[in-house]
Amino acid sequence: MHACIHRGSHEIGGSCVELRSDGQRLLIDMGLPLDAPGDSARFVPPIAGLDGSDPSLLGLLVSHPHIDHYGLLNYLSPKIPVGMGAAARRIVKAASPFMRNGLPSISEGWDFESGVPFDIGPFRVTPFLVDHSAYDAYALLVESGGRRLFYSGDFRSKGRKGKLFHVFCDDPPSDIHALLLEGTTIGRPEPRVSEGMVQIRMERLFSATPGLVLVHSSMQNIDRVVSVFKAGRKTSRKLVIDLYGAAVLEATGNENIPQASWPDVALYIPEFQLEKAKMLPELMERYSRFRIDLSQICFNPGRYTLMFRPRHVDDLGSEGCLDGAAYVYSMWEGYRERGDNAKVDEWLAKKGVSSYSIHSSGHAGTSDLQKLVSCLNPHKVIPIHSFSPERYREVFPSVEMHGDGEWWEV
Ligand SMILES: [Zn+2]
Known part of the structure; x- marks a missing residue:
């Protein structure tokens, strides 16, 4: 060979x-x-x-x-x-x-x-x-x-x-x-932080944060989604995912992985995804009954953790639901260091949202x-x-x- x-x-x-x-x-x-x-x-x-x-x-x-x-x-x-x-x-x-x-x-x-x-x-x-x-x-x-x-x-x-x-x-x-x-x-x-430590750190931060927590990670990093979900459950926060998140979690085919249909999970379809949702009627049919809207999240933001994506900034900016909020960058720091997250970082500073980094390689x-x-x-x-x-x-x-x-x- x-x-x-x-x-x-x-x-x-x-x-x-x-x-x-x-x-x-x-x-x-x-x-x-x-x-x-x-x-x-x-x-x-x-x-x-x-x-x-x-x-x-x-x-x-x-x-x-x-x-x-x-x-x-x-x-x-x-x-x-x-x-x-x-x-x-x-x-x-x-x-x-x-x-x-x-x-x-x-x-x-x-x-x-x-x-x-x-x-x-x-x-x-x-x-x-x-x-x-x-x-x-x-x-x-x-x-x-x-x-x-x-x-x-x-x-x-x-x-x-x-x-x-x-x-x-x-x-x-x-x-x-x-x-x-x-x-x-x-x-x-040498990477020293384990996924278990990520969960513990998130739990601490979620407890200490009065408002909404935005977790910026890949929805395809299923281990991380589980960490966010578990930390949220221990601190009485629902995990908020979008339609993409619902589709990816469903595709795992694993009933132990959080799903949009679970009681501690909620589906929020952001503005930028509304058109996409129309093109995916079967997915919508399965999950639309688990949907919440932004006003529900903003009414009591301390009860939710949002799996954040940069395009969420258009929705979150105007509703005043960022009072007491925290942002967690939960990906490899190298992307951020080379400027990939500059726009989000700028937006966070403008909105006065505290920013943290919690990640495991x-x-x-x-x-x-x-x-x-x-x-x-x-x-x-x-x-x-x-x-x-x-x-x-x-x-x-x-x-x-x-x-x-x-x-x-x-
Ligand atoms: Zn890889």
Whole structure:
């Protein structure tokens, strides 16, 4: 088996790996670089047969539903099957109508089941469910021709499914020849805040806040939504989601995840979503009876926590419901530091809303990465999904660097 990292050997985002064995090929992830400006077509890796014209390209495996892992799927022929988690596939489908330009459509293919191997031509694939900030995320073991490659995907141990990491390390697959290891946090401060700590911090803040709490996070970070929900329940606040949130939570298919129909959850359809709501009559039919309007929230804002999106500012500005309010930035600080949140920050300052940052990383710190390397004990560790691949040698044994576009033997 041979492998080629098309993108990701020295960057976070846009991951794409091609495997070749016995004249057949398999892709893992086809992501859009995180800061890809303009026309995404120029980021499509030079892979033969993406248009479906080459039968040696057997399929694509998507590790998890983050754009930097599947954002280029529109450039893959619908004839080529795609493997991913069933819930992950549903989430992308449910979220798509709410995105300005839609999300890539994903062909049917294989539905991952953790620990259950399946064959694609000469490749045997075993997905392993992992803890990550994207729902239904997997690491992948690919075997072919007696060689075994393990693709870590994005993972951590400090989320709500952190146990998965320790269970995996207690009984890891053996004889791994090559480990493609994500290194998002290499060269960055070690993430120390767990999702459980996020919940506790939010609980404290919710208690201390007399007015509305605005939590600015991704609705697709389901762990975070659960933290906000639980912190809210302990402080007698209802979780307010919009129609997009209702659709994403429903798509998890998990009855333990908060839903728009739950008593401690309310659906508020903001001004900018009213047109969209008309185009989604079935979704509306399921959830419109759980709807509340802004005046209800503003009448008693201290009883609610709103999953905030920047476009909410148009609604919230005029109603006077920001008295005693607090805003929580609950995403990676790096986005804010590079100015992505400047307009919101300006609006908050103008409205006199106190701003806080409470977040837990979606990625493993160095010690967990080291633990994975020592439990898998691979012949070689290959950096991927990192801005500091050259620093792998400082923390892992048997590191082998392979640049973008370079083919190497597994
Ligand atoms: Zn990810």
